[in-house]
Amino acid sequence: MEDIARTLADQLVKADQLARLGEARKVMALAELASNYHLGLDDVVEVLAEKQVPVGDGAPSVSEYLCLEVAGLLGCPPSAAAGKIADAVNLRHRHPTLYRAMIELQIGADRACRAAHKCQDLPADVAEEVTAKWLRVQHRFGWTAAFNRLEKLVIDADPARAAAKERRQRKQLGVHVWGPYEGTMNLTGRLETLDAKYLDAAVDRLADILESEAPELTKETLRAKALGALANPAYALALLQRAAQPSLVDADATAPSDADAAAGLRRPDQHGCRGHLCGTITTPLHKLRPQLGIAVHLDVDALGDLEGAARIEGAGHLTLDSLSEMLRGVEVKVQPVIDLGDVPPEDQYVPSISMKQAVSLAAQHELFLYSNRTSRGLDLDHTRPYRPRTRGQTRVGNLAPISRRVHRAKTAGIWKVEQPKSLVLVWTxxxxxxxxxxxxxxxxxxVEDCAA
Incomplete structure (x- = not known):
């Protein structure tokens, strides 16, 4: 058994080396492609001309359209492709020592690219010095510990620049709900440090209150439910007020003493609200929820009965059982259904609001390679160019939601597109x-048929 295990362990090491070699070659190919990808659009109007995107001090600029090409080649969204290109170019030109170590398999490509990205705000010579120093010790540590050391080296190299970056980061805040998964969604964000600590304390406090109602739940689940409660401020306040009430006591204990009665004083109501939580919510709590507009898509069978799963726009799919549980106690206002087959074509160039809504419901994401950008707010482009005085061109079957860069690439003729059927695009x-x-x-x- 020991011999078999040792053989398998050796095979694992060899597989890891091959994977490292493959990732290193991918980074090398990306860097080379970036240096040789030029479309030479000299005969188009200025607004459509190919722009060169800067990568960093000491690194060459790259074509803005390269990320669209790489998105298809690597099967990833254009935004992710842009990040991979920037990392490869940055690593090759600003960190030659680290780049060489990656080629020689002394460090994995993912680690090398991440390290280069961490140093993107440093001048090229300082960045090279920092990563060369880090390279000598990084292999002794796991991912998190290694990059904690690199972060310290970056700050030590230029404390003033690091402080300025921290000030910028405090202005680049945001909270994002994403990644629907089996009836749940992810929540990530960046808050100022004190706000984050206050939020953490408030979530903990509400979780402790909710524990009395659901002691079988784990602490993490209670914290998630507590954060959900904060989305309905009236409900969160009601929980806090209820928790602040004293426990019930005998009626005699609430009666004023003889001295107080003689002075005309009354003992405070033992069930009244205390301190900063004072106030009474008289409106039913469910009426104080924030208004939420969502589109729910349901399938029905030939008899009109619901079947399959419900698709919630921006939140993935749910079983009908989960949907009914989540909507229990929630006031629901049903809006008219949009039947895409009944949306009439329009004659004007700019689609109407109802046409935009119909297209965004039919195509939730940008109709470009592997894009995960939601269609709402994107350009609605006529797949076949709009011709004045021709009726019915603005219709679901001749419109596609695409981002501005993709729109420019199509208009300039860099990328070609056909729409063989409604909302199905073929890009070249x-x-x-x-x-x-x-x-x-x-x-x-x-894949083209070679025999054709």
Whole structure:
């Protein structure tokens, strides 16, 4: 058994080395591609001309359209492709020692790229010095510990720059709800340090209150429910007020003493509210929830009965049982259903609000390669160019939600697009790769039949 285990362990090490080699070659290919990808759009209007995007001090700029090409090649969203390109170019040109170590498999490509990204605000010579110093010790530590050491080296290299970056970060705050998964969603965000600590304390406090009602739940689950309670401030305040009430006592204890009665004083109501939590909520709590507008898509069978799963716009799919449980006690106002087959074509160039809504319901995400950008707020482009005085061109079957960069690339003729059927687009890249993008089935590479 020991011999078998040792053999398998050796195979694992070899597989890891091959994976490292593959990732290193991918970074090298990206850096080389960035240096050789030029579309040469000299004969287009200035607004459509190819822009060169700066990567960092000491590194060459790259074509803004390269991320669209790489998105298809690597099967990732254009935003992720842009990050991979920037990391590869940054690593190669600003961190030659680290880049060489990656090629020689002394460090994994993911670690090397992450380290280069951490130093992106430093001048090229300082960045190279910092990562070269870090390279000598990073292999002794796990991921988190290694990058904690790198963070200290970055601050020590230029404390004033690090302080300025921290000030900028305090202005770049945000909270994001994302990633629907089996009836739940993820919540991430960046708060100022004190706000984050206050929020953590408030969540803990509410979780302790909720524990008395649901002692079987774990602390983490109670904290999640407490944060959900904070989304309804009236409910959160009601919980805090209830927890602040004294325990019930005998009626005699609430009666004023003889001396107090003689002075005309009354003992405070033992069930009244205390201190900063004073106040009475008279409106039913469910009426004080924030208003929420969501689109729920349901399928019905031939008899009109519900079947399958419910699709909630921006929140993925839920079983009908989970949906009914979540809506219990919630006031629901049903809006008219939009039947995409009944949306009439329009003659004007700019789609109406109802047309925009219909397209965004039919295509939840941008109809470009592997994009995960939601369609609301994107450009609605006419797949076949709009021709004045031709009726019915603005319709679901000739519109596609795309981002501004993709729109420019299409208008400039860099990327070609066809729409063989409603909301199904076939894109052809500048290098000749073809991809079909479907609003529900996603992206697939179109392989041409060589015999055709």
């Amino acid at each position: 890249s500048p290098l000749g790769y073809r991809y079909e993008v479907h609003p529900r089935e996603g992206t697939r590479r179109v």
